[in-house]
Amino acid sequence: MDNAAISHHYNERRDEGRKGRQTSPILQLRNLNNWVKSVLINLHTRPGARVLDLCSGKGGDLQKWARAPASSYVACDTAEVSVRQALGRYNELGRRPFPAVFLVGDCFAVDVLAHLEDGHGTFDVVSCQFAVHYAFENEERVRRMLSNVAGALKPGGFFIGTTPDSSVLVRKLRAIPGMSFANAVFKVVFDDTDPPHKNKAFSRDKSPYGIRYTFTLDTSVEDCPEYLVHFPSFEKLAVEYGLELLLLQNFHHFFKEYSASGSPYSDLLVRMRVLDETGTMSADQWDAAYLYTVFAFRKKGGDGTDGGLAAAAAEAAAMGGYPAANEDDIIFMS
Numbered sequence: 394m395d396n397a398a399i400s401h402h403y404n405e406r407r408d409e410g411r412k413g414r415q416t417s418p419i420l421q422l423r424n425l426n427n428w429v430k431s432v433l434i435n436l437h438t439r440p441g442a443r444v445l446d447l448c449s450g451k452g453g454d455l456q457k458w459a460r461a462p463a464s465s466y467v468a469c470d471t472a473e474v475s476v477r478q479a480l481g482r483y484n485e486l487g488r489r490p491f492p493a494v495f496l497v498g499d500c501f502a503v504d505v506l507a508h509l510e511d512g513h514g515t516f517d518v519v520s521c522q523f524a525v526h527y528a529f530e531n532e533e534r535v536r537r538m539l540s541n542v543a544g545a546l547k548p549g550g551f552f553i554g555t556t557p558d559s560s561v562l563v564r565k566l567r568a569i570p571g572m573s574f575a576n577a578v579f580k581v582v583f584d585d586t587d588p589p590h591k592n593k594a595f596s597r598d599k600s601p602y603g604i605r606y607t608f609t610l611d612t613s614v615e616d617c618p619e620y621l622v623h624f625p626s627f628e629k630l631a632v633e634y635g636l637e638l639l640l641l642q643n644f645h646h647f648f649k650e651y652s653a654s655g656s657p658y659s660d661l662l663v664r665m666r667v668l669d670e671t672g673t674m675s676a677d678q679w680d681a682a683y684l685y686t687v688f689a690f691r692k693k694g695g696d697g698t699d700g701g702l703a704a705a706a707a708e709a710a711a712m713g714g715y716p717a718a719n720e721d722d723i724i725f726m727s
């Protein structure tokens with residue numbers, strides 16, 4: 394959807410729920426990311442779901458899981474400081490609608506389930522938002538991620554996420570003379586020694602792993618080394634772990650599909666302040682959104698029944714809130 398189309402679509406409701414509020418450019422992009430995650434979560438989560446959040450960061454999705462509502466939640470991130478913040482956010486959640494476990498460690502190197510009681514085959518959703526690309530340093534890390542995901546999921550459960558869209562990144566790279574492209578919102582710089590030449594990225598005779606670049610979003614955020622996610626390889630490996638790809642959709646197309654008039658998520662778009670007062674995003678932010686994709690895999694099997702989710706949801710609701718988490722309860726994985 395181009396900006397004119399967005400503008401046309403949202404002009405009618407641009408005043409709803411946003412009167413007098415200013416939305417900064419980078420905040421707007423963050424809001425779009427949050428809207429995409431909310432929709433993705435909603436599409437794949439039934440009330441009562443047990444959730445494993447890999448690379449959970451500071452717990453930015455806790456509210457989304459509370460709204461689902463999940464019946465239990467496990468956070469896992471390599472950055473201890475982020476896990477502590479997530480725990481703090483959990484304690485501040487309205488009524489702590491689910492029990493939560495907090496793990497610190499490398500989700501792409503350790504056996505996460507070994508650190509959980511009853512972790513195997515008990516999760517309805519595994520989420521990994523804006524992070525699977527860190528696994529693509531090598532095949533071993535991707536396999537460890539998939540083994541954690543597949544081991545955690547019940548048959549029929551979902552593995553969902555958001556990540557840079559490598560086909561867009563590679564297309565943009567090949568269209569320019571240098572190794573870097575940017576606009577006012579983002580800058581992407583490919584490593585000029587590995588791969589030795591950009592035309593080799595994703596070519597048949599080269600490994601699809603370890604293709605490194607730095608992605609800077611907004612000048613205030615530090616450069617962060619990332620790796621291209623070669624989706625054909627991702628999908629092929631995932632099959633070995635019993636995971637079938639259901640959805641792979643660039644943010645632009647995802648936005649177009651779920652923001653359409655009549656979609657249950659179009660009002661959410663307004664409430665989450667994704668668009669500015671004129672009902673649009675700037676061209677630079679819209680271009681930045683094109684660099685990302687959503688994905689969803691489903692673990693094979695499952696009998697299509699509820700699997701006790703309604704009962705789990707009712708039990709969590711009946712609890713009327715769970716006790717605050719204690720920092721001493723954080724589990725350090727090795």
Ligand SMILES: C[S@@+](CC[C@H](N)C(=O)[O-])C[C@H]1O[C@@H](n2cnc3c(N)ncnc32)[C@H](O)[C@@H]1O
Pocket residue numbers: 447448449450451453454469470471472475498499500501502521522523524527
């Ligand atoms: C861009 S943030 C996304 C955080 C969160 N998922 C969200 O959407 O708000 C990426 C997160 O991945 C975490 N991370 C990166 N590599 C990781 C790894 N190997 N194991 C666990 N966490 C990792 C970082 O510490 C960071 O918190």
